[in-house]
Every structure is written in C-alpha cells, then in structure tokens.
Amino acid sequence: MKDRPLKPGEPYPLGATWIEEEDGVNFVLFSENATKVELLTYSQTRQDEPKEIIELRQRTGDLWHVFVPGLRPGQLYGYRVYGPYKPEEGLRFNPNKVLIDPYAKAINGLLLWDDSVFGYKIGDQNQDLSFDERKDDKFIPKGVIINPYFDWEDEHFFFRRKIPFKDSIIYETHIKGITKLRQDLPENVRGTFLGLASDTMIDYLKDLGITTVEIMPIQQFVDERFIVDKGLKNYWGYNPINYFSPECRYSSSGCLGNQVIEFKKLVNSLHNAGLEVIIDVVYNHTAEGNHLGPTLSFKGIDNSSYYMLDPKNKRYYIDFTGTGNTLNLSHPRVLQLVLDSLRYWVLEMHVDGFRFDLASALARQLYSVNMLSTFFVAIQQDPILSQVKLIAEPWDVGPGGYQVGNFPYLWAEWNGKYRDTIRRFWRGDPVPYEELANRLLGSPDLYAGSNKTPFASINYITSHDGFTLQDLVSYNQKHNEANKLNNEDGMNENYSWNCGVEGETNDSNILYCREKQRRNFVITLFVSQGIPMILGGDEIGRTQKGNNNAFCQDNETSWYDWNLDENRVRFHDFVRRLTNFYKAHPIFRRARYFQGKKLHGSPLKDVTWLKPDGNEVDDSVWKSPTNHIIYILEGSAIDEINYNGERIADDTFLIILNGASTNLKIKVPHGKWELVLHPYPHEPSNDKKIIENNKEVEIDGKTALIYRRIEFQ
Known part of the structure; x- marks a missing residue:
C-alpha cells in the first residue's frame, strides 16, 4: 500500500464526494456502534482484493470520515466495519465482509451469490450465531465515485409550473x-434508460396522451438467492440494496457512473417533451432479509440502527413488509438517509415525484401505524419534498397496515378499493350502490373531510401487481406456475371474469365479450373523478398468460409485444381517444367533490342519480346492491375556477353503466343526447346514437354508454 497524505476531511455530506478543485474524494460513513472503519479501494480490473486499505481515523459524533487525495471519478470502493458480533444484542459487525456505501451514487454491477456474503457460516447448526471469516470481495459489487456534472436542458425544472394532478394521466x-x-x-x-429516452418511445407516449411516466424501481436492487437458484431473476426490482444508485442493469454503456448519465438523459428527454417522471421507491425494506439474510451493506455497518429489531430478542427483525426486515425510520440517521435520497432524486436527477411501495411501513412506530410519524412530518415541512408529487401504496403486510384514505393531505394514494369495486361491478357482482357511486366520484367517503380533493385517489383497474387488463377479461384464476412457487404466490382473488373460457380461445363470441369488457373498464376509468393510471402495455393488449405475480419473469411473459395485429391497434386507438376525451372535459377532472346540490342558481344539481324509470334514486336504492348505475354530471354547475380565475363550464353527460349480463330498459332523462363513448368494437346501431327524453331505450348487458346533452328541451 503506498502512503499518501490523508486529510481528516469533512463530516458532511455523507457518502463519497469528488472535489475537483482539491483533486480528491471526501468519504463519510455513519455508524453509531462501530469500533473501527476501513475504506477499501479497488482497481477496475481486479476486485477480489483491495488495492488500498485506508482507516477512517477521524470521527465526528457517529460519522466516520477521511479525505483521500488523488482519487477521481470511476474509482471503485467499499468498506469494512469492525465491532462486536453479538446477534442476540442486534450487533452483526463482521470485518471480513465488504460493505456497500449506503450513499454510493453508482454501483458497478450485480451481487454474485456465494456463501461467503453471509456474516455467519451457512450450514452451521448455530445458524446466524456462528461467525464466517471468509473474505467476499469478489462477490460484492463496489461503489463508484461519480462526476455529478450533467448539461441539463430543463434547468430550473423544479420552479417551473408543474402539471397539476387534475391534468395528470399516469402510465406505469x-x-x-x-x-x-x-x-x-x-x-x-x-x-x-436510453431506450425509453429515444424519440421513438417519447413520441409514442405523447401520442397516447399520457402526461406522467411512473417507472417501476430503478434504485440498485438484488436478485434474491431463492429466485436465482430457480434460474429466474428479480424483474420488478422491489428488493433494493442502495437508495442513490440507478440500477446498473438498465445502462447500455456500462456501470462506472454511466448509469447515472443515462438516467439523467432519460429524465431530460421526457421533460423536454413535456412529460413528467415519477419513480417507484422502496424505502420500507432492503435486500438483506432477516436474521438469516446476507451482510451486504446496512446490516454490517450498523444493524441495530438501520433495522427495526424485536425488542424482546434483538437477534430477530420486525417484518411489516413480507421480505424479512423493515427499515427503522424512527432513527434520525435512517430518516436522514431516506430524506437525503429523496432530495437527491429531485435535485440531482430531476424526478417529479415518487410512488412509495408499502408506504404504511414508513409510518411504523413499533407495532402501530402513525400518520403523524416523523417521516410524514419531515416531508410536509421540507421545502423540496413537499412540492413534488407524492403517491402512497397505502398498505403493508403488518397488523393495521391497510391505510387507504388515511395518508396526509399532500399525498395521493393508490385506491385499491376503486380497483376492486369496479372489477366486481363489471364481473357482474351486485355492488352496494353507495359504494359504487363513491368510487366513481373520487371516493369522498375515504378522502373528503381532511382537506383532500378527488385527486387524493389514484384510480386504476390494473397495475404491475396482478393481472394485466387483457388477462383480467381472459382468466378467472391465476396461472403462476412459471414462478416455480407451486402457484401459491400472487393474489387468489382477482375479481376477474374470462367471458366463459379460461385463457386463449378462437371463439368469436368470447373474443367479442372480452373486447367489450376491456373497453367498459377503460371508459369507467376515464369518467371517474380522481387521477387515472394506466398499466403500461394494457393499451396494446399485453398478456402475461394469466400470471398475476410476474415479479421474477424477466422474459417475454413481461416484456411488451410490439407486433400489433389490427385488433390491438384498434384498442390502442380507443385508449388514445379516451385520454383525449378526458383532457377535453374538466367535468371528469373536478378539483372539488360533487355535492348533489343546485349551485350558482342553476336549476340543476351538479350530479343527479337516476333509476331506470327516470326518477331520482332514493335512500332505499342508495343502500341496496346494484349491477347498474345511471347518473348525470351537469356541466353548468361546476363550482370551480380555472388558472386564470374564470369559472369552469363544460358539457353535460349522461353516464349509463350496466354491469349485469341482461339488458336494461331505461327512460331517457330530460334533453336530447348524443352517444360519445361506447364499448362496441364496431359502430353501434343508429337507435343508440341519438336518444331523447321520455323515450325508452334498451341498454345491452355489460355495456358502458356515455352521452353528451346536445339540446335541453
């Protein structure tokens, strides 16, 4: 090891920071309980042993730091951390293991599984109470010193006028x-990253009419060992090992900081096209698993600080995520890690917002979920994070974890109740009228009364988690055999209906039914109050062959098939028509809840619920199950103003949803109405195109019809 004049360095910022004018790198690592910390540097050509070992002798509080002259971008590094190995006390220090810097801005590859990456001896009868002395340098990916410079074309993006939630259409x-x-x-x-950044893909997304691209996890993640042993990979990415590094497997040009540049190019291109970027983040757990998991980073740096441990026996982890561990956000340094990471993705990577996986886990204070927890308070007062889009997956797997409707007012939520209610309705299940009406009008029963708007509700029929839209209308049961978990993974209840045949078929009647059902779902989504989210690929009929948990299918099961037949092109065009329709009509994007009252002296209520006989719905109907719903949204009674302070007005719409398999006769309400949206793959009959008041019209089973009033007689 060659001697070099080390400097004590500064205790901030955490991580490895290249300081060009001083020709070196400042390293800072948090560890509260360590007794000694060593920095390891590696050459790019040889990673089985360090080129240099540098002890961090300077300690400021719980931060260990050093400045190393002569190191530059592209340098690989890791840490060894010394301290007691007492798992029963929550301490798992093992200086034989190379550890990834939690603040590394890039990581040069993927973990290679080997028994040596565990802190204990695999196969020992004492399990994790044993101690493994093998070196694991060649199996652990290393941190990379990066050059953060990038020539952004969207400068000051943070201060520009953002796409308001009311104009957003999310594409996952x-x-x-x-x-x-x-x-x-x-x-x-x-x-x-560069594939999605291409003009081809950006033109496609713009043409489809979406405004916001929500990207599944792109922070560096690990393929779980049990998946790798089955010959599979983690495709979705909900198994992070670092919260700052863009996933290196998505780089086309290597992993020595190139992944950072490519991700920035992606965001820059999307912003230049007027599209927003939201990233899916997993701050609830890490890839280190439970007490029998590997020692890759946090566990070996300061296990008892980073993770929630069982207070009765600190050998074990509290698991609210189903993955073996839960990050301990009640520790100030762990909370700082998450907030520093979020700000980094906004200020350095220019993302517009976040979707938080299993967000209830972030509010965990031991066994209870507390929405006033430090995490949410910290975000609410943060001048950066309070100004970006925040979306919660509002549950985890712990007791009391289902928190739909309970997140603070800045947050929007994936509305799982919307998904299930609309699926059940179109399957043909009788659904409580009140429940269905609430879901269609932005779920005021969940969100009203806490300063929230209908935009607290992210409405979706499908997401990555579960069936695609094509599979929702093609399968009654999940078919997850390819996951090699005995078809025991994934949700058993999907509220799906296959139209009479399970899976692929050539029966023209079944295919016609499925085409109609897909369109019924999309129409319902875009006439519902709240923020619509489309699962990417649904617009081109993507199928996973009935797999409703394709988390480990990094293959044609999950990849989008772009060989589109005429049928899939037609459905794509239908979805595009719906996005344009939604944007053209502010009545479906209300920023306030409907009141069911006459407003501004209007003789008409803002929403009127009708029975098939034309009379208004009464309390007995409101409380009863139904498989149809008929209502009018009155365009002249919108109690809102636009960006310029002018009152908003729109057309008036009659919405008829018949989820039953039988036809429904209805009496047409006052006025003359023109059909604007329908689910038929062909043109509907002329008697459906224009309807007039007091006439009786027969609505086919399983049909969504949207009419616009063209005369008020």
Whole structure:
C-alpha cells in the first residue's frame, strides 16, 4: 500500500464526494456502534482484493470520515466495519465482509451469490450465531465515485409550473419491459434508460396522451438467492440494496457512473417533451432479509440502527413488509438517509415525484401505524419534498397496515378499493350502490373531510401487481406456475371474469365479450373523478398468460409485444381517444367533490342519480346492491375556477353503466343526447346514437354508454 497524505476531511455530506478543485474524494460513513472503519479501494480490473486499505481515523459524533487525495471519478470502493458480533444484542459487525456505501451514487454491477456474503457460516447448526471469516470481495459489487456534472436542458425544472394532478394521466411502466422487444430501436439500447429516452418511445407516449411516466424501481436492487437458484431473476426490482444508485442493469454503456448519465438523459428527454417522471421507491425494506439474510451493506455497518429489531430478542427483525426486515425510520440517521435520497432524486436527477411501495411501513412506530410519524412530518415541512408529487401504496403486510384514505393531505394514494369495486361491478357482482357511486366520484367517503380533493385517489383497474387488463377479461384464476412457487404466490382473488373460457380461445363470441369488457373498464376509468393510471402495455393488449405475480419473469411473459395485429391497434386507438376525451372535459377532472346540490342558481344539481324509470334514486336504492348505475354530471354547475380565475363550464353527460349480463330498459332523462363513448368494437346501431327524453331505450348487458346533452328541451 503506498502512503499518501490523508486529510481528516469533512463530516458532511455523507457518502463519497469528488472535489475537483482539491483533486480528491471526501468519504463519510455513519455508524453509531462501530469500533473501527476501513475504506477499501479497488482497481477496475481486479476486485477480489483491495488495492488500498485506508482507516477512517477521524470521527465526528457517529460519522466516520477521511479525505483521500488523488482519487477521481470511476474509482471503485467499499468498506469494512469492525465491532462486536453479538446477534442476540442486534450487533452483526463482521470485518471480513465488504460493505456497500449506503450513499454510493453508482454501483458497478450485480451481487454474485456465494456463501461467503453471509456474516455467519451457512450450514452451521448455530445458524446466524456462528461467525464466517471468509473474505467476499469478489462477490460484492463496489461503489463508484461519480462526476455529478450533467448539461441539463430543463434547468430550473423544479420552479417551473408543474402539471397539476387534475391534468395528470399516469402510465406505469418498466424500463426494460417497454423497449426490450422494440425492433425499431438499436439493439444495444433496447431495455435500457436510453431506450425509453429515444424519440421513438417519447413520441409514442405523447401520442397516447399520457402526461406522467411512473417507472417501476430503478434504485440498485438484488436478485434474491431463492429466485436465482430457480434460474429466474428479480424483474420488478422491489428488493433494493442502495437508495442513490440507478440500477446498473438498465445502462447500455456500462456501470462506472454511466448509469447515472443515462438516467439523467432519460429524465431530460421526457421533460423536454413535456412529460413528467415519477419513480417507484422502496424505502420500507432492503435486500438483506432477516436474521438469516446476507451482510451486504446496512446490516454490517450498523444493524441495530438501520433495522427495526424485536425488542424482546434483538437477534430477530420486525417484518411489516413480507421480505424479512423493515427499515427503522424512527432513527434520525435512517430518516436522514431516506430524506437525503429523496432530495437527491429531485435535485440531482430531476424526478417529479415518487410512488412509495408499502408506504404504511414508513409510518411504523413499533407495532402501530402513525400518520403523524416523523417521516410524514419531515416531508410536509421540507421545502423540496413537499412540492413534488407524492403517491402512497397505502398498505403493508403488518397488523393495521391497510391505510387507504388515511395518508396526509399532500399525498395521493393508490385506491385499491376503486380497483376492486369496479372489477366486481363489471364481473357482474351486485355492488352496494353507495359504494359504487363513491368510487366513481373520487371516493369522498375515504378522502373528503381532511382537506383532500378527488385527486387524493389514484384510480386504476390494473397495475404491475396482478393481472394485466387483457388477462383480467381472459382468466378467472391465476396461472403462476412459471414462478416455480407451486402457484401459491400472487393474489387468489382477482375479481376477474374470462367471458366463459379460461385463457386463449378462437371463439368469436368470447373474443367479442372480452373486447367489450376491456373497453367498459377503460371508459369507467376515464369518467371517474380522481387521477387515472394506466398499466403500461394494457393499451396494446399485453398478456402475461394469466400470471398475476410476474415479479421474477424477466422474459417475454413481461416484456411488451410490439407486433400489433389490427385488433390491438384498434384498442390502442380507443385508449388514445379516451385520454383525449378526458383532457377535453374538466367535468371528469373536478378539483372539488360533487355535492348533489343546485349551485350558482342553476336549476340543476351538479350530479343527479337516476333509476331506470327516470326518477331520482332514493335512500332505499342508495343502500341496496346494484349491477347498474345511471347518473348525470351537469356541466353548468361546476363550482370551480380555472388558472386564470374564470369559472369552469363544460358539457353535460349522461353516464349509463350496466354491469349485469341482461339488458336494461331505461327512460331517457330530460334533453336530447348524443352517444360519445361506447364499448362496441364496431359502430353501434343508429337507435343508440341519438336518444331523447321520455323515450325508452334498451341498454345491452355489460355495456358502458356515455352521452353528451346536445339540446335541453
């Protein structure tokens, strides 16, 4: 090891910071309980042993730091951390293990599984109470010193006028899946950040009419060992090992900081096209698993600080996530890690917001969920994070974890109740009238009364988790055999209906039914109050062959098939028509809840619920199950103003949803009405196109019809 004049360095910021004018790197690592910390540097050509070992002799509180002259971007590094190995006390220090810096801005590859990456001896009868002395340098990916400079074209993006929630249409997608099979892209960028950043894909998204791209996890993650042993990979990415590094497998140009540049290029391109970027983040757990998991980073740096441990026996972890551990956000340094990470993705990577996986776990204070927890208070007062889009998956797997409707007012939530109610309705289940009406009007029963608006509700029929839309109308049961978990994984209840045949078929009647059902779902989504979210690929009929938990299917099961037949092109065009319709009509994007009252002296209520005989719905109907719903949204009674302070007005719409398999006769309400949306793959009959008051019209079973009033007689 060559001597070099080390400097004590500064205790801030955490991580490894290249300081160009001083020609060196400042390293800072948090550990409250360590007794000694060593920095390891590696050459890019040899990673089985360190090139240099540098002890961090300077300690400020719980921060260990050093400045190393002569190191530059591209340098690989890791840590060894010394301290007691007493798992029963929550301490798991093992200086034989190379540890990834939690603040590394890039990581140069993927974990290679080997028994040596565990802090204990695999196979020992004492399990994790044993101690493993093997070195694991060659199996652990290393941190990379990066050059943070990037020539942004969206400068001051944070201060620009953002796309308000009321104008947002979210498209949930996967970096690899969306472009892996795009034959019109260069092969080397398919399935990468640059693939999605291409003009081809950005033009596609703009043409589809979406405003916001929500990207599944792109923070560095690990393929679980049990998946790798089955010959599979973690495709979704909900198994993070670092919260600052963009996932290196999505880089087309290598992993020595190139992944950072490519992600910035992606965001820059999307912003230049007027599209927003939301990233899916997993701050609830890490890839280190439970007491029998590997020692890769946090566990070996300061286990008892980073994780929630069982107070009765600190050998064991509290698991609210179903993955073996839960991050301990009640520790100030762990909370700081998460907040520093979030701000980094906004200020350095320019993302517009976050979708928080299993967000209830972030509010855990031991066994209870507390929405006034430090995490939410910290975000609410943060001048950066309080100004971006915040979306919660409002549950975890612990007791009391289902928290739909309970997140603070800044937050929007994935509305799982919306998904289930609309699925059940179109399956043909009788649904409580009141429940259905609430879901269609932005779920005021869940969100009203706490300063929230209908935009607290992210409405969706499908997401990555579960069936695709095509599979929702093609399968009654999950078919997850390819996951090699005995078809025991994934939700058993999908509220799906296959139209009479399970899976693929050539029966024209079944296919017609499925086409109609897909359109019924999309129409319902875009006439509901709240923020619509489309699962990427649904617009082109993507199928996973009935797999409702394709988390380990990094193959054609999950990748989008772009060989579109005429049928899939027609459905794509239908979805595009719906996004344009939604944008054109503010009545479906109300910023306030409907009141069911006459407003501004209007003779008409803002929403009127009707029985098939034309009379208004009464309390007895409101409290009863139904498989149809009829209502009018009155465009002249919108109690809102636009950006320029002018009152908003729109057309008036009659919405008829018949979820039953039988036809429904209705009496047409006052006025003359023109059909604007229907689920038929062909043109409907003329008697449906224009209807007039007091006439009786027969609505087919399983049909959503949207009429616009063209005359008020």
